[in-house]
Amino acid sequence: MWWAYLVNIAAGYLLGAVPYGLIVGYLFSGKDVRRYGSGKTGVTNVLRVAGPVPAGIVLVADVAKGAAAAVIGTWVFDDAGVAAAGAAGAVVGHIFPVFAGFRGGRGVATAFGGILGLAPLVSLLFPVIGAILIIPTRIVSFMSVVGTPIAVVIVVAAAAAGWVSWPAAYYALFALAVIEYMHIPNIRRLLAGTEPRIGEGGDRPATG
Numbered sequence: 001m002w003w004a005y006l007v008n009i010a011a012g013y014l015l016g017a018v019p020y021g022l023i024v025g026y027l028f029s030g031k032d033v034r035r036y037g038s039g040k041t042g043v044t045n046v047l048r049v050a051g052p053v054p055a056g057i058v059l060v061a062d063v064a065k066g067a068a069a070a071v072i073g074t075w076v077f078d079d080a081g082v083a084a085a086g087a088a089g090a091v092v093g094h095i096f097p098v099f100a101g102f103r104g105g106r107g108v109a110t111a112f113g114g115i116l117g118l119a120p121l122v123s124l125l126f127p128v129i130g131a132i133l134i135i136p137t138r139i140v141s142f143m144s145v146v147g148t149p150i151a152v153v154i155v156v157a158a159a160a161a162g163w164v165s166w167p168a169a170y171y172a173l174f175a176l177a178v179i180e181y182m183h184i185p186n187i188r189r190l191l192a193g194t195e196p197r198i199g200e201g202g203d204r205p206a207t208g
Helices: 002-016 020-029 043-050 052-075 080-095 108-118 125-137 140-160 166-182 184-192
Strands: none
Touching: 002 052, 002 080, 020 043, 020 052, 043 052, 043 140, 052 080, 052 108, 080 108, 080 166, 108 140, 108 166, 125 140, 140 166, 140 184, 166 184
C-alpha cells in the first residue's frame, strides 16, 4: 500500500500549500504580508500586518490544513501511517507553498492541526500549554520554540502508553525538527532580547 503514502503526502502538500495567510492578509489589508514583519504568511505575521480578525481566520484555516490531511489518511485509507505522512506533507506545503512562490509560514498551526487529526484527545492539552507560555511573555515564537518540545514529549509518552499510534509520535518528532529549524532566526532574537511581542513589528520591512 505504498502508493497510499504517496497519494496522501501529495494531497497533504497541496492542502498545506494553499496560502491562506497571504490571501486573507491581502483581502483585509491590501498588503502582501510577506513584505512586512517576519516575511512569513503564518498567523503571527498576519496579526502584525492585518489585525486580529484575519489572524483568527488564518489560524483556523492553517490548523484545518493539517487536520484534513490526517483525516483523509484515517478515513479514506484507514492507516495511521498514511495519515501521519499526509499531515507531514501538509506542514511542508505550508512552509514551502507551490502556490505562493515557496514562501510560506513556519508550520506551527498546521503541525498542530496534524496532531489534532491524529490524536485529538491528547492535542487538547496543547492550547493550554501554549497559553501558559504566551500569556506572561506575549512572544509567540517563545511559545513555539519551548512549547513544541513539551508537546512532542507528551505525544511520545502517549504512544508508549498505547493511547495514540506510533506514527503520530513519529509525525510529532518530524514536526519538532522542522519547527525548531524554521525558528532559528527567532531563537537568535530571543537570546538577544530583540524578538517582537504580539502585534509588534508589522510596519517594518520583512526581516525573515
